[in-house]
Amino acid sequence: MTQALEPLIYDMSVAGRTGALLPALDVPESPLPKDLLRTTLDLPEVSELQVMRHFVRLSHLNHSIDTGFYPLGSCTMKYNPKVNEDAARLPGFAQLHPRTDDEGAQGALALMYQLQTWLGEISGFQAVSLAPAAGAQGEFAGILMIRKYHLDRGDTKRTKILVPNSAHGTNPATVSMAGFEAVELPSDQNGDVDLEALRAACDDTIAGMMITVPSTLGLFEGHILDVIKAVHDCGGLMYMDGANMNALMGVVKPGELGFDVMHYNLHKTFSTPHGGGGPGSGPVGVNDKLKPFLPGPVVEIVDAGNDEEPPLYGLKMPEKSIGRLKAFYGNFGMHVRAYTYIGIHGDTGIKDITRYAVLNANYIRVKLRDTYRVPYDRICAHEFVLEGHFEDVENVHALDISKRLMDYGIHPPTNYFPLIVPEALMIEPTETEDKATLDEFIDVMKKIAAEAHQDADLLRTAPHTAPVKRLDEVRAAKQLVLCCRPLPEWAAGD
Amino acid sequence: MMMSYIPHTDAERQQMLSAVGVTTIEDLFEAVPASHRFPKLDLPAPLSEMEMMAELQAMAEADEHAGDFAVFRGAGAYHHFIPSAVNHILLRSEFYTAYTPYQPEVSQGTLQAIFEYQSMMSSLTGMDAANASHYDGATSLAEAVTVAIDAGRGKRNKIILSPAINPQYREVVRTYHQGQDTKFVGDGGQADIADLVDMLDGDTAMLAVAYPNFFGQIDDLKGLAEKVHTAGALLVVVVNPMALGLFKSPGEFGADIVVGEGQPLGIPLSYGGPYLGFFCTKMKHVRRIAGRIVGETLDEDGKRAFVMTLRPREQDIRREKASSNICTNQGLMALSACVYLSLMGKNGIKQVATLNYHKAHYAADQINALAGYTVDRAKPFFNEFMVKCPKSVAEINDHLIQKGIVGGYDLGQDYPHLQNTMLVAVTETNNREEIDALVAELKEIAS
Numbered sequence: 001m002t003q004a005l006e007p008l009i010y011d012m013s014v015a016g017r018t019g020a021l022l023p024a025l026d027v028p029e030s031p032l033p034k035d036l037l038r039t040t041l042d043l044p045e046v047s048e049l050q051v052m053r054h055f056v057r058l059s060h061l062n063h064s065i066d067t068g069f070y071p072l073g074s075c076t077m078k079y080n081p082k083v084n085e086d087a088a089r090l091p092g093f094a095q096l097h098p099r100t101d102d103e104g105a106q107g108a109l110a111l112m113y114q115l116q117t118w119l120g121e122i123s124g125f126q127a128v129s130l131a132p133a134a135g136a137q138g139e140f141a142g143i144l145m146i147r148k149y150h151l152d153r154g155d156t157k158r159t160k161i162l163v164p165n166s167a168h169g170t171n172p173a174t175v176s177m178a179g180f181e182a183v184e185l186p187s188d189q190n191g192d193v194d195l196e197a198l199r200a201a202c203d204d205t206i207a208g209m210m211i212t213v214p215s216t217l218g219l220f221e222g223h224i225l226d227v228i229k230a231v232h233d234c235g236g237l238m239y240m241d242g243a244n245m246n247a248l249m250g251v252v253k254p255g256e257l258g259f260d261v262m263h264y265n266l267h268k269t270f271s272t273p274h275g276g277g278g279p280g281s282g283p284v285g286v287n288d289k290l291k292p293f294l295p296g297p298v299v300e301i302v303d304a305g306n307d308e309e310p311p312l313y314g315l316k317m318p319e320k321s322i323g324r325l326k327a328f329y330g331n332f333g334m335h336v337r338a339y340t341y342i343g344i345h346g347d348t349g350i351k352d353i354t355r356y357a358v359l360n361a362n363y364i365r366v367k368l369r370d371t372y373r374v375p376y377d378r379i380c381a382h383e384f385v386l387e388g389h390f391e392d393v394e395n396v397h398a399l400d401i402s403k404r405l406m407d408y409g410i411h412p413p414t415n416y417f418p419l420i421v422p423e424a425l426m427i428e429p430t431e432t433e434d435k436a437t438l439d440e441f442i443d444v445m446k447k448i449a450a451e452a453h454q455d456a457d458l459l460r461t462a463p464h465t466a467p468v469k470r471l472d473e474v475r476a477a478k479q480l481v482l483c484c485r486p487l488p489e490w491a492a493g494d
Numbered sequence: 495m496m497m498s499y500i501p502h503t504d505a506e507r508q509q510m511l512s513a514v515g516v517t518t519i520e521d522l523f524e525a526v527p528a529s530h531r532f533p534k535l536d537l538p539a540p541l542s543e544m545e546m547m548a549e550l551q552a553m554a555e556a557d558e559h560a561g562d563f564a565v566f567r568g569a570g571a572y573h574h575f576i577p578s579a580v581n582h583i584l585l586r587s588e589f590y591t592a593y594t595p596y597q598p599e600v601s602q603g604t605l606q607a608i609f610e611y612q613s614m615m616s617s618l619t620g621m622d623a624a625n626a627s628h629y630d631g632a633t634s635l636a637e638a639v640t641v642a643i644d645a646g647r648g649k650r651n652k653i654i655l656s657p658a659i660n661p662q663y664r665e666v667v668r669t670y671h672q673g674q675d676t677k678f679v680g681d682g683g684q685a686d687i688a689d690l691v692d693m694l695d696g697d698t699a700m701l702a703v704a705y706p707n708f709f710g711q712i713d714d715l716k717g718l719a720e721k722v723h724t725a726g727a728l729l730v731v732v733v734n735p736m737a738l739g740l741f742k743s744p745g746e747f748g749a750d751i752v753v754g755e756g757q758p759l760g761i762p763l764s765y766g767g768p769y770l771g772f773f774c775t776k777m778k779h780v781r782r783i784a785g786r787i788v789g790e791t792l793d794e795d796g797k798r799a800f801v802m803t804l805r806p807r808e809q810d811i812r813r814e815k816a817s818s819n820i821c822t823n824q825g826l827m828a829l830s831a832c833v834y835l836s837l838m839g840k841n842g843i844k845q846v847a848t849l850n851y852h853k854a855h856y857a858a859d860q861i862n863a864l865a866g867y868t869v870d871r872a873k874p875f876f877n878e879f880m881v882k883c884p885k886s887v888a889e890i891n892d893h894l895i896q897k898g899i900v901g902g903y904d905l906g907q908d909y910p911h912l913q914n915t916m917l918v919a920v921t922e923t924n925n926r927e928e929i930d931a932l933v934a935e936l937k938e939i940a941s
Contacts (some may be wrong), residue, residue, distance in 0.1 A: 005602055009610050009836050019837035022845055026926040028605035030855035033874040036712060040743045042617040043840040048579055048706045051836045055607070059588035062603035066587035079499055080591050085542045088764070089581075092562040097902055098766030099567050104558030104895065108765045111553055121536050133767065134822040158766025170821050172814035181816040188791040198843025209533070220525035252526045253533050267822060270939075275625060276604035277594045277786060277825025279768030295669070326663040327570055327632040327755070328766025337760060340550065346540030349500075354578040356500050359507070362514045364524060379514075379522055406600050412595075417810070425781030434501040435510060466599040469794040476791035476803040480780070481618040482623040484790070490746050491620070 003468055006057050007045045008484055017045040037129070040488050060274070064413050069437055073383045073426025074168065074216060074416040076246050076268035078357075080346065081428065084088045084271065084337035093336050098328040102314045108465065109313035113299040115339045116283075119264055122342075123242070124255025125285030129294040129318075135243060137325055138172040138263025138282030139210070142239045144322040145261060145286065145293040146208045147178055149237065151321060152293075160208035161239075162231070166216045166418040168226055171241060180207060187420055191217045193227055193378045202234035212241040213254060216418040218361065218383035218426070220247075237261065237290075246268040247358055250351030257361040261286045267330075270338040282333035292320040297329060301483070310477040356431035357382040360438060363479045364427060367442045371449045373398035375421055383428035385421050396452045398423040400459035404451070406466045408444045554913050558900065560763060564928040566857075568878050568919025569903035570631070570660050571706070571766065572736065572758045574846070575923055577765040580760045582831045589828055596785075598801040599793075604825065605800035608788045611832035618738045618835075620745020621774035625785035627824040628771030631755030632663040635702065635732055636670035637773060638751045640817050641782045642700035642728045643676065650699040650727070654690050657681040658707035659680070659732055684911060687713055694725035702730040705744060706737050709870070709905075709917065710854075710878025719748025735759055737876040739847025761827055762836025772828035781807065783819075784818030792827040846922050850877035853929065854920040860933040861918070866940040878919045880905065880912070884940045885917045893939050898930055 008473050063070070070077035092107050102109060116128040132138040143161065150158045160183045161175045174183040175234075183201055188194045193211065209231045212221045221227065228238050240254045240262035246269045249253065266272045268279035274280075286294060302314035315329065345353065358381055365384045369377055372386040388398025396401065402412030402425070414426040427439060452456050463469065502510075516522060523531060541549070558829055561729040565665030566574045584590060588603060595608075608626045615624040628634040638654055655664055655678055664681055680690050680701075681908040690701060701706075701722045706712050715731070720727040730751045731744035736758040744752045756770030757763075760815070781804060789803035805811055810821075838846060868886030883890055887904035894901040900917035909915075920929065 002792065002796060002798045006606060008606070008613075008615070009832075013839075016841070018839050018841040018845075019579070020839075020842050020848060022575065022842070023925070024920055025849055025852055027853055027856035027929070028517070029852050030852065030859070032740070033712070036714065036741050036874060038738070038740065038746070041739070041840050041844060043614060043843060045839045045841060048577075051833065052579060052583070054584065054836070055583045055589075057831060058603040058606055059583075060603065061601075061606075062588040063508050063594045063597075063600035064588045065591035070593065072593060075593055077593060080587075083501060083547065085585065090550060090554040092551075092557040092559050094762040094764050095560040095573075096557045096765040097560065097565055097567055097573065097763050097900065098571050099768045100558055100765075101891070101895075102898065103766065104900075107553035107556035110556075111550075114660050116539060124533070128684040132635070133735050133824075134820075134931060135628065135822045136819040140819060144669070144672065169808075169810035169813045169816070170819045173812070173816040173819035176814045176816070177670075177673065177819055182904075196685060210607075210801065211929045220523075222525060225527055250535050251523050251532060252530050256533060257527070269725055271827075272821075273590045274831065275606075275824075275826030276592045278822040279629075279824045279827060280822035288935075304502050308820050323672065324662060324665040325669055326630045326666060326767070327660070327673075327769070328630075331629075331767035332765040333762075333768050334548075340546055342537070343549070344541055344543060344546050347535045347537040349540045350535060350537060352500050353614040355522075356502055358522050359502075359510055359514070359519055363510045365516050379516075379812065396686045403599065406597070411600060412597055415596075431500050433505045455522075458597070463599050467602050468599050471598050471793050471799050472791050473801055473803070476789040477803050477805075480623075480777075480803070481790040482609075482780070482787060482803075485613050485617045487616075487622075488620065488745075 005061060009054055010484060012050050013045045015045055017047055019046055019048040019051050021056050036428045039213040042485050068409045069433065069441055070411040071413050071427045071429050072411065073428040074243055076428060076430055078271055078430035079432035080271055080273040081096040081341060086334045088333045088339040093155050105314060107172060109299050111339050112335055114336050116151055116299060118342050119283055122249055122286055123262060123285050124253025125293060127291040128283055128285045129296065129298045130283045131295040131325050132282040132284060132334055133326050133331050134278060134280040135172040135263055135380065136174065138284045139170055140177055141240065141284050141295045141322060141325060142261045142263055143174050143178040143446050145290050146237045146239065148293045149290060150207055150406050157205055161207055162201055162209035164211060165352050166420050167210065167212065168216060168241065170451050171210045190222060191215060192221045192223060195223055196347040198227060199230050202230050204235055208239055210241060211240045211306065212244055212380035214244050217385050218380045219376055220381055224257060243268055249354040249356060251354050255287060261290050266334050266338040271336050271341045272334040272337040279331050281331040293429040294318045294323050295323065295325045296321045297419055353431050360429040360433060361432060364429060364438055364442060368445055371446050383426055384422050385426045387421060387423045388415060388422040390423040390452055393452050393456055396456050396459055398425050400462065401448055403462040403470065404448050404459045406463040410441060412445060519889045529578060533555035553884065560859040563898050563900045564924060566918050566920060566932055567900050567903050568918055570662065570755065571763055572919060572921055573923050574758050574921050576760050577670030577837045579837055582834045584826060584830055589829060602799060603790050607829050607832050608801045609681060609790065611828045612788060614832060614835045614923050615772050615774055618735055619774040621752055622777040623780050624774040625783055625787050626784055627823060627828045628773055630769040630771045631753060632666035634773045635663050635752035636667045637784045637818055638730045638753050639671060639676065639700060639757050643781055644776055644782045644817060645728055645779060646699040649833055650697050652677045652679060652697040652699060654680040654693050654698060654701040656690055656703045657683065657685055658706045659702060659815065667719060687718060691721050691875060693720065694727060698725055698727040700728045700730055704732040706734055706876045707879050710875040711873040712741060712876060715747040736847055736850065739843035740851060746872055750779065756831045759831040763832050768824055770831055784820050785823060849922040853924055854879060857918065857920045857929045861936060864937050864940060867936060872889055877921055881916045881918055883916050884913045886914055890939050894935055897935050898941060899935060
């Protein structure tokens with residue numbers, strides 16, 4: 001019998017049990033359409049206590065920000081403030097039906113309008129839509145807007161989007177989804193986009209370029225203004241992947257650098273929690289050129305009001321919108337959290353976030369540079385990459401270092417990204433970690449390096465103290481078990 | 495004094511700056527073009543938590559929400575009872591402050607919960623497998639189109655959509671595919687299922703219907719899958735999962751893919767998001783679908799464990815060849831649904847669905863008996879029904895809101911032939927008193 005950490009909820013079922021009670025029916029029954037009714041329903045039958053114990057025990061198996069350090073590069077695992085959770089749960093927000101008439105949703109609409117304005121101000125964009133549900137959806141919106149902009153001008157020649165080879169996988173995937181061809185650009189020896197290659201690629205078939213600032217290596221591109229100029233000169237538009245905004249707030253506004261559009265990740269920069277895989281929120285900011293094409297609806301002031309009356313807010317579809325990206329208006333619950341976060345930080349707090357995020361990353365970099373190879377060893381932004389291997393030790397990889405970190409109660413950094421650095425480990429501490437935590441991480445990384453030299457198997461067979469050991473991922477893909485329930489009777493013939 | 499989330503003291507900052515080899519924190523930004531460095535941020539001054547919550551409370555109080563009003567509006571989002579325990583689990587920070595489970599050894603909580611969610615959704619919909627979520631029901635449907643095009647090996651690019659699918663979903667499907675050659679047909683008028691079947695041909699990749707449809711009606715889908723399959727296309731069914739507590743699953747009707755909105759399963763109304771797009775499929779399509787998928791395996795010690803699988807489909811590996819760019823999805827909402835379905839279970843879900851059914855039918859009977867109002871009884875319905883009204887829906891709702899009632903949805907906004915027609919939703923949260931009050935007000939308005 002295979003052991004398990006925790007039984008499946010189905011395995012705890014006892015026929016006839018239920019975990020929640022509802023009031024009795026208080027109206028007469030109506031006839032049911034007998035031939036349309038299901039005859040089997042395979043869901044667990046457990047008590048509330050069983051449910052609580054099960055999920056509480058499952059929660060104990062997770063590492064989380066609230067458990068320990070989580071230096072996942074490009075994910076910005078900063079502290080998720082608890083007041084944000086209370087704010088999102090206020091009944092006027094949590095219990096507000098999305099089909100409420102605008103007049104009855106003025107609190108929610110005012111919040112969204114203010115968030116649109118604040119995000120625009122932080123990044124230097126004239127208009128913002130909160131519609132996209134995640135960063136990838138924001139990217140998709142941005143590229144669709146670029147597409148529609150060119151078509152609207154009558155230009156049908158532009159079929160390509162330039163993407164650096166260091167880009168996050170969502171970038172080229174987005175390009176394909178939007179019907180463009182992704183043209184990959186090499187990086188130069190500084191880790192920046194190769195300007196020669198870029199200039200050679202710029203012609204009138206280029207619709208635009210996607211780039212992350214700072215780069216996915218955690219570096220401010222030395223020649224970002226040249227990059228933007230090259231693309232603009234050939235008639236293309238510039239899209240900024242805003243995943244790394246934590247390094248830019250109060251330091252530079254992408255809109256002022258010349259970007260036409262960018263997406264924000266509220267679940268990175270603006271502290272909304274990652275939730276084990278979402279929900280996120282990926283608003284897009286644009287300049288006046290792209291404003292008519294924003295995904296909708298967006299919140300506008302419908303009536304300016306006066307000294308006695310507040311403004312009246314309403315939902316509007318932009319005149320040449322690329323369309324609706326999801327039902328309703330975006331992940332509103334995340335808008336509330338981000339609004340609360342920005343409101344509490346204010347102008348000085350927002351600036352401090354970036355300053356201390358960048359200080360923390362540089363501190364770790366200088367302390368580890370003699371133990372691990374740092375391929376681009378100059379002042380970094382909010383994250384940096386080091387190589388997770390040793391010249392004088394065979395067969396120890398970034399993966400092994402990552403798994404060994406788990407034994408020390410630390411979540412591994414991002415592995416094997418960006419692809420242009422061998423055995424990449426991308427470390428992003430964020431501004432919410434204190435010096436003692438960083439010093440502990442530095443000590444642990446040094447200890448692991450020493451272990452690699454003295455007893456490398458300790459790394460290769462790690463983790464030792466996590467709830468499970470390394471998993472057989474080949475078996476998972478070959479013997480696909482995606483559901484623990486047997487087929488129902490009516491499917492027996494399939 | 496810095497705010498509390500940034501813990502550095504002045505002494506620590508100094509130590510760190512000198513370790514890095516710079517004098518001030520601003521020195522760290524030399525690489526940023528000087529002409530654009532350190533712009534002014536026109537944001538308000540910081541607020542304490544106390545002040546912020548007071549401001550938010552005032553804003554929230556302005557909204558006409560289900561805590562203060564009797565809600566009879568659905569149209570894609572439903573006011574259902576959420577057992578307390580769901581929120582308590584969601585507030586466990588080991589769940590909500592965790593990242594995507596890329597490192598499975600330290601993410602078994604998230605992974606097993608998603609596996610259980612996948613299993614429950616597969617059972618509920620009568621499918622073989624489910625993914626870990628999409629953004630919502632609308633985007634799930636959009637992704638189903640991508641699967642159907644892929645299943646047709648790119649040779650078929652016609653998609654037949656029932657006009658009775660939620661109008662917002664049909665907009666989203668078009669937004670998603672505006673960069674492709676896909677043709678969307680069928681939803682321009684009032685085609686019923688038989689009309690849609692007539693549109694099937696050798697160019698059709700997919701036919702999609704809703705169950706219940708946007709009007710609350712339940713169509714008998716018997717025989718539809720056979721016709722769609724004969725034409726070489728996929729049958730995609732958009733469902734309200736709450737209805738599946740009572741009604742036959744689309745799997746039983748031969749659907750290839752079942753998608754829909756999981757908000758009714760323990761997720762608050764929250765002004766439209768975050769919600770939960772579920773995507774369930776027959777095994778034969780599982781390698782085509784987008785989104786994360788959790789599978790069962792063993793660790794080195796032979797212990798059962800869970801891991802994200804079929805990863806090469808995803809954007810970080812396939813990049814420009816990935817079928818979708820989806821990365822972050824709605825993981826915590828999948829957990830919500832899992833906890834809700836565990837608490838309610840087999841018996842509770844049937845009971846909730848039954849309460850919805852009978853309460854909606856009681857309301858329909860009472861309203862239909864009023865002079866000036868006619869309820870559409872052409873087909874069986876679940877918890878929503880259409881009422882032809884003696885006045886405009888806007889006028890009726892203006893009156894109702896004064897009486898503490900959020901009335902039904904104005905279908906005339908989306909369907910020109912349905913002027914003065916209100917879509918009324920009734921759930922287990924509406925007691926008899928509330929329903930009777932609605933009926934009394936409707937009677938009053940008509941007189």
